[in-house]
Amino acid sequence: MEVLYRSTRGKSEPVTASMAILKGLAKDGGLFVPDRIPKLTLTMDKLSGMSYQETAYEVMKLFLTDFTEEELKNCIANAYDSKFDTEQIAPLKEADGAYYLELFHGKTIAFKDMALSILPHFMLTAARKNQVTNEIVILTATSGDTGKAALAGFADVKGTRIIVFYPKNGVSPVQEKQMVTQKGDNTYVVGIHGNFDDAQTGVKTLFSDKELAALMAEKGFQFSSANSINIGRLVPQIVYYVYAYARLCAQGAVKEGEPINVVVPTGNFGNILAAFYAKNMGLPIAKLICASNENKVLYDFFKTGTYDKNREFVLTSSPSMDILISSNLERLIYRIAGEDADKNAALMKQLSEKGSYQLTPEMEEQLADFYGNYASEEETAQMISALYQKTGYIIDTHTAVAAKVYEKYKTETNDRTKTVIASTASPFKFTKAVMRAIDEKYAAQEDLALADTLSELGGVKIPEAIEEIRTAPVRHDRACEKEEMKAVVTEILGLM
Ligand SMILES: *Cc1c(COP(=O)(O)O)cnc(C)c1O
Numbered sequence: 001m002e003v004l005y006r007s008t009r010g011k012s013e014p015v016t017a018s019m020a021i022l023k024g025l026a027k028d029g030g031l032f033v034p035d036r037i038p039k040l041t042l043t044m045d046k047l048s049g050m051s052y053q054e055t056a057y058e059v060m061k062l063f064l065t066d067f068t069e070e071e072l073k074n075c076i077a078n079a080y081d082s083k084f085d086t087e088q089i090a091p092l093k094e095a096d097g098a099y100y101l102e103l104f105h106g107k108t109i110a111f112k113d114m115a116l117s118i119l120p121h122f123m124l125t126a127a128r129k130n131q132v133t134n135e136i137v138i139l140t141a142t143s144g145d146t147g148k149a150a151l152a153g154f155a156d157v158k159g160t161r162i163i164v165f166y167p168k169n170g171v172s173p174v175q176e177k178q179m180v181t182q183k184g185d186n187t188y189v190v191g192i193h194g195n196f197d198d199a200q201t202g203v204k205t206l207f208s209d210k211e212l213a214a215l216m217a218e219k220g221f222q223f224s225s226a227n228s229i230n231i232g233r234l235v236p237q238i239v240y241y242v243y244a245y246a247r248l249c250a251q252g253a254v255k256e257g258e259p260i261n262v263v264v265p266t267g268n269f270g271n272i273l274a275a276f277y278a279k280n281m282g283l284p285i286a287k288l289i290c291a292s293n294e295n296k297v298l299y300d301f302f303k304t305g306t307y308d309k310n311r312e313f314v315l316t317s318s319p320s321m322d323i324l325i326s327s328n329l330e331r332l333i334y335r336i337a338g339e340d341a342d343k344n345a346a347l348m349k350q351l352s353e354k355g356s357y358q359l360t361p362e363m364e365e366q367l368a369d370f371y372g373n374y375a376s377e378e379e380t381a382q383m384i385s386a387l388y389q390k391t392g393y394i395i396d397t398h399t400a401v402a403a404k405v406y407e408k409y410k411t412e413t414n415d416r417t418k419t420v421i422a423s424t425a426s427p428f429k430f431t432k433a434v435m436r437a438i439d440e441k442y443a444a445q446e447d448l449a450l451a452d453t454l455s456e457l458g459g460v461k462i463p464e465a466i467e468e469i470r471t472a473p474v475r476h477d478r479a480c481e482k483e484e485m486k487a488v489v490t491e492i493l494g495l496m
Pocket of ligand 1: 110111112145146228265266267268269270271272320321398424425
């Protein structure tokens with residue numbers, strides 16, 4: 001049965017999966033959502049014998065119903081190949097009683113690779129299916145990891161260009177170095193003087209700029225989005241929750257049907273929303289544990305039912321979670337509003353006008369499966385150190401936020417359900433913060449210099465992604481004010 005995609009804000013005609021991927025964002029500013037969440041059809045018995053790629057096909061075909069089997073299998077084969085440094089693609093590691101789902105074995109050593117290595121293939125396939133001849137311009141705002149993963153995915157992909165905006169002082173040194181050294185004649189990287197929310201708001205404004213769209217169409221361009229609002233990123237993220245559960249069954253750690261909890265270090269709410277969709281497909285997930293850093297808008301939201309972004313923006317050691325407007329939350333709001341687009345649009349209007357909105361008690365009741373908490377900077381560092389001392393396993397700052405929140409959850413509830421923690425970045429991506437958490441004596445050294453020590457302590461090889469940037473030349477040095485983003489895009493595309 002076909003799944004179509006409708007906007008969370010309007011009553012416009014639903015579109016096919018391939019069109020939703022091409023468009024990224026709906027015309028009315030809403031996000032595309034599936035008109036129903038398909039059920040997993042295969043038994044765990046079957047799934048637990050499957051490779052990552054086979055699992056990906058079984059999950060994706062249920063959502064991307066207008067892709068043929070051949071198209072989907074091609075996309076999957078091109079995405080999940082030797083770019084990943086392990087055949088398992090997303091291995092599970094047990095440490096101190098929890099299962100860490102390592103989502104950082106791709107090219108840029110963060111979980112964004114899980115979706116962004118397949119999105120370019122989805123997009124080209126979708127363009128072909130819909131007779132699109134325009135060059136596709138990927139416009140993206142990044143809090144650090146999306147940018148590099150998207151650049152790596154789209155670099156030198158024919159028929160596409162990619163422009164990435166990042167907050168000049170809001171990403172880690174390794175993240176910045178990874179982006180500004182990006183190869184590919186179709187890649188553009190621009191630092192803005194502002195924070196991630198400024199970059200994301202700027203990009204959203206450009207997407208809905210009619211004058212710009214007309215200028216672009218004249219020259220044979222059209223925008224698309226690689227941000228986590230694209231349904232083409234959400235669907236691949238559902239796969240690894242199914243895969244993780246199947247692995248647990250295969251190992252005998254859980255019996256088929258036995259519930260598990262998942263803990264997700266959250267920023268834009270994409271990763272945890274994928275877990276929520278997996279649960280709605282019938283995967284036995286009990287609690288969805290949403291972990292925040294000191295930018296704890298979501299913690300307050302789950303506690304009080306009020307979303308309020310009016311607060312100070314904190315720069316933390318987990319920069320990919322330094323976000324005050326979690327875009328993908330809109331998909332959850334739409335759902336708990338009974339899929340009522342008007343109700344959702346009204347709340348989103350309040351968010352953009354006053355920076356806050358309040359759920360009704362009926363909506364709040366539907367959030368019972370979620371638990372939210374946060375970890376302070378100190379708690380995050382202490383978690384890295386404690387886990388390392390106890391087990392020798394070294395986790396990055398984002399994953400540590402999740403691990404700490406999981407500790408708090410266990411203390412509060414005594415729930416001993418088996419738990420999967422989404423491990424979203426390699427510790428090598430945030431080497432300095434990680435090493436410093438282990439011993440203050442490392443605070444004086446820089447990220448790249450510390451990689452060897454981290455490798456020794458953790459007994460893990462330095463990833464290719466780090467070796468690479470040690471020597472790569474800087475290729476991008478553009479910077480602009482947040483008000484100048486349109487001018488920069490116009491210049492890059494030669495639209496004057
Ligand atoms: C993007 C990112 C997150 C947050 O994921 P969302 O889907 O935006 O909630 C967490 N950790 C790392 C390392 C990331 O790159």
